[in-house]
Amino acid sequence: xxxxxxxxxxxxxxxxxxxxxxxxxxxxxxxxxxxxxxxxxxxxxxxxxxxxxxxxxxxxxxxxxxxxxxxxxxxxxxxxxxxxxxxxxxxxxxxxxxxxxxxxxxxxxxxxxxxxxxxxxxxxxxxxxxxxxxxxxxxxxx
Amino acid sequence: xxxxxxxxxxxxxxxxxxxxxxxxxxxxxxxxxxxxxxxxxxxxxxxxxxxxxxxxxxxxxxxxx
Numbered sequence: 001x002x003x004x005x006x007x008x009x010x011x012x013x014x015x016x017x018x019x020x021x022x023x024x025x026x027x028x029x030x031x032x033x034x035x036x037x038x039x040x041x042x043x044x045x046x047x048x049x050x051x052x053x054x055x056x057x058x059x060x061x062x063x064x065x066x067x068x069x070x071x072x073x074x075x076x077x078x079x080x081x082x083x084x085x086x087x088x089x090x091x092x093x094x095x096x097x098x099x100x101x102x103x104x105x106x107x108x109x110x111x112x113x114x115x116x117x118x119x120x121x122x123x124x125x126x127x128x129x130x131x132x133x134x135x136x137x138x139x140x141x142x
Numbered sequence: 143x144x145x146x147x148x149x150x151x152x153x154x155x156x157x158x159x160x161x162x163x164x165x166x167x168x169x170x171x172x173x174x175x176x177x178x179x180x181x182x183x184x185x186x187x188x189x190x191x192x193x194x195x196x197x198x199x200x201x202x203x204x205x206x207x
Contacts, residue, residue: 072167
């Protein structure tokens with residue numbers, strides 16, 4: 001089967017699993033705002049795991065065809081993406097701390113630990129994946 | 143930076159995939175190298191030059207030279 005056909009099936013099945021998991025989890029926790037956030041997080045985790053499996057599958061195929069998992073260019077790209085992801089996430093976390101310091105004075109709701117932690121992890125992982133993709137398409141990265 | 147990778151690859155009847163396998167890199171790296179859009183390490187430049195039976199300074203042409 002062609003890779004594009006597998007890709008379409010992969011996306012369709014993942015979307016279906018994410019939607020079913022989202023609705024089932026939301027129904028199990030109750031139809032409230034917090035349950036919505038937890039269900040959305042579960043959906044994101046499933047989608048991210050599926051994307052990881054898809055990328056890993058491609059790499060296994062490349063390895064079987066005789067190409068290395070990583071070469072000097074990919075290592076450089078990953079290192080650079082990780083560097084920016086960590087730096088930006090650190091500033092994001094500083095922003096969250098300041099939000100809690102100053103937000104109370106302006107009457108904003110206080111940020112709880114779990115949403116702050118979940119947001120920080122999602123920002124870091126999302127940035128890393130996005131930047132890696134961006135640098136891999138960018139032409140001269142040195 | 144320009145390169146003669148494509149020309150020499152054609153001379154030795156090598157595809158980008160074949161060259162990538164021989165020098166131990168991924169296909170995209172050869173693609174970007176060939177377009178002159180990636181500056182390789184000295185080690186990789188040496189491997190590519192050796193595979194294409196030439197020297198580094200014959201393979202890579204710097205526009206300000």
